[in-house]
Amino acid sequence: MTLDPERTARYSRQLVIPAVGVDGQARLLEARVRVTGASAASVPGILYLALAGVGTLWIDDPEMVGPADSGHWLYPQESVGQPRAEVVAEALQARSRFIRVEPWRSEAMPTATLVLAPSTVQAVAAAETARRARLPHVVAEADGEGGTVVTVPLGAPCFACARSTGRTARPPTAGSAALSALAAEELVLLLAAPGAAQGRRIDLTRGVPSVRATARLAGCSCGEGAGAVSPAV
Amino acid sequence: MTAISERSALVIGTGGLGGPALLTLAAAGVGRLVLMDADVVETSNLNRQPFFREADMGARKSAVAAERLRALRPDLQIEERDERFDAANAAGLVRGVDVVVDGSDNFATKFLANDAAVAAGKPLVHGGVLRTTAQIMTVVPGPAGCLRCLFEGPPPAEAMPANAEAGVLGALAGFAGALMAAEAVRLLSGERGAYVGRLLSFEARTARARLVMVRRREACPACAARPSAKAEAT
Numbered sequence A: 001m002t003l004d005p006e007r008t009a010r011y012s013r014q015l016v017i018p019a020v021g022v023d024g025q026a027r028l029l030e031a032r033v034r035v036t037g038a039s040a041a042s043v044p045g046i047l048y049l050a051l052a053g054v055g056t057l058w059i060d061d062p063e064m065v066g067p068a069d070s071g072h073w074l075y076p077q078e079s080v081g082q083p084r085a086e087v088v089a090e091a092l093q094a095r096s097r098f099i100r101v102e103p104w105r106s107e108a109m110p111t112a113t114l115v116l117a118p119s120t121v122q123a124v125a126a127a128e129t130a131r132r133a134r135l136p137h138v139v140a141e142a143d144g145e146g147g148t149v150v151t152v153p154l155g156a157p158c159f160a161c162a163r164s165t166g167r168t169a170r171p172p173t174a175g176s177a178a179l180s181a182l183a184a185e186e187l188v189l190l191l192a193a194p195g196a197a198q199g200r201r202i203d204l205t206r207g208v209p210s211v212r213a214t215a216r217l218a219g220c221s222c223g224e225g226a227g228a229v230s231p232a233v
Numbered sequence B: 001m002t003a004i005s006e007r008s009a010l011v012i013g014t015g016g017l018g019g020p021a022l023l024t025l026a027a028a029g030v031g032r033l034v035l036m037d038a039d040v041v042e043t044s045n046l047n048r049q050p051f052f053r054e055a056d057m058g059a060r061k062s063a064v065a066a067e068r069l070r071a072l073r074p075d076l077q078i079e080e081r082d083e084r085f086d087a088a089n090a091a092g093l094v095r096g097v098d099v100v101v102d103g104s105d106n107f108a109t110k111f112l113a114n115d116a117a118v119a120a121g122k123p124l125v126h127g128g129v130l131r132t133t134a135q136i137m138t139v140v141p142g143p144a145g146c147l148r149c150l151f152e153g154p155p156p157a158e159a160m161p162a163n164a165e166a167g168v169l170g171a172l173a174g175f176a177g178a179l180m181a182a183e184a185v186r187l188l189s190g191e192r193g194a195y196v197g198r199l200l201s202f203e204a205r206t207a208r209a210r211l212v213m214v215r216r217r218e219a220c221p222a223c224a225a226r227p228s229a230k231a232e233a234t
Helices: A005-010 A020-032 A043-052 A084-093 A120-132 A174-192 B017-028 B059-071 B090-094 B105-119 B147-151 B169-190 B229-233
Strands: A032-036 A056-060 A098-101 A111-117 A138-144 A144-152 A200-205 A207-213 B008-012 B032-036 B077-081 B099-103 B124-130 B133-138 B200-204 B208-213
Touching: A020 A174, A032 A043, A032 A120, A032 B200, A043 A084, A043 A111, A043 A174, A043 B017, A043 B169, A056 A084, A056 B208, A084 A098, A111 A120, A111 A174, A120 A138, A120 A144, A138 A174, A144 A174, A174 A200, A174 B017, A174 B090, A200 B017, A207 B208, A207 B229, B008 B017, B017 B059, B017 B099, B017 B169, B032 B059, B059 B077, B099 B105, B099 B169, B105 B124, B105 B133, B105 B147, B124 B169, B133 B147, B133 B169
Parallel strands: A032 A056, A032 A111, A056 A098, A111 A138, B008 B032, B008 B099, B032 B077, B099 B124
Antiparallel strands: A138 A144, A144 A200, A200 A207, B124 B133, B133 B200, B200 B208
């Protein structure tokens, strides 16, 4: 694959990384990602997908910008009361003419999903929707000043197999921006080199990440059907 | 304990690390931010530096970053400096804030920031990112080691590839910059830092993290030069 001179200049810093390269960058530009959740804690991850050159981003969040969102990354004070998806789309579209950022619409056909949902219930539902649609996905679940990022390539153990129980939604902290960016980083690597990715879970505890391969829970429906693979633990 | 809205931070650099650090500090409610960068916005910045848009090409980074932060938080006190962090201004800048966050892109500045923070007795959150690896370490002058305790001095210029040659995974820079800011928020809130006396190294492809203990080195010229170094050593 090749990139034109303008795209080569813009993405030059990641073209030279073996984990991305020209082929990976071309895959990023062709990718169509549905992002579920655009709260204050979520916007860093969305922003980094846009900066990385993910070709199409659909922002799936029905909420309005609230006072708690104000001052966070993409939400200036005057955006309070406007639809989050539209505010994010407008802010990111201004950053690059090589990508398309729009509010989610039901007829859209994503190739991957990033789940940055504010609650566990929404995260589980969005991850299950992605799994059923056979889309690779990454899910971030905040917990205090850290949380968990679960990467689910096609056929890997699902989010429900990998997640912890007992978490509830919490207000954004300084650590949640890092978690959101980490989730974006995981999806960028997954999209750029899909064959190299394995299911894994990264726990971010007080600023220190730890990783482990995900394992399928006995009896989970994600182990049924074509494409289900056992993780390399 | 002073509220975080009454605390201040100096952020060196407004790019790949400094950008997410500034945005995270502003969102966390820090009261005053001193930001500095002597560069202009270039096309190759746009894969990772969150403040800048295509329309900003050629603009002064410090001015653009300050403008975007003011739009996000009109109550935030911002001091923007369109200059490099150098030997002439380092001591004064560091003395005027509660914590230093180093998002610079070269070793000379990183060691200068270390030396100035240690001399002034101010905590420093050091960070770096290259290719798919990020490093973070916190220097709290006193018993814990500093950057010079670990590395002694900058590597020879020819030993380290520049960003342009080695590349940077953009979202990794965002992750590291946000982690650095979260660490600064801990310190400003009176908590112990997560990286005090230890260097975190994170490799993105494997997602493996390593923590290297950083002990104070007796012969460290930066630590030895501190006025209270002798008292601490006894």
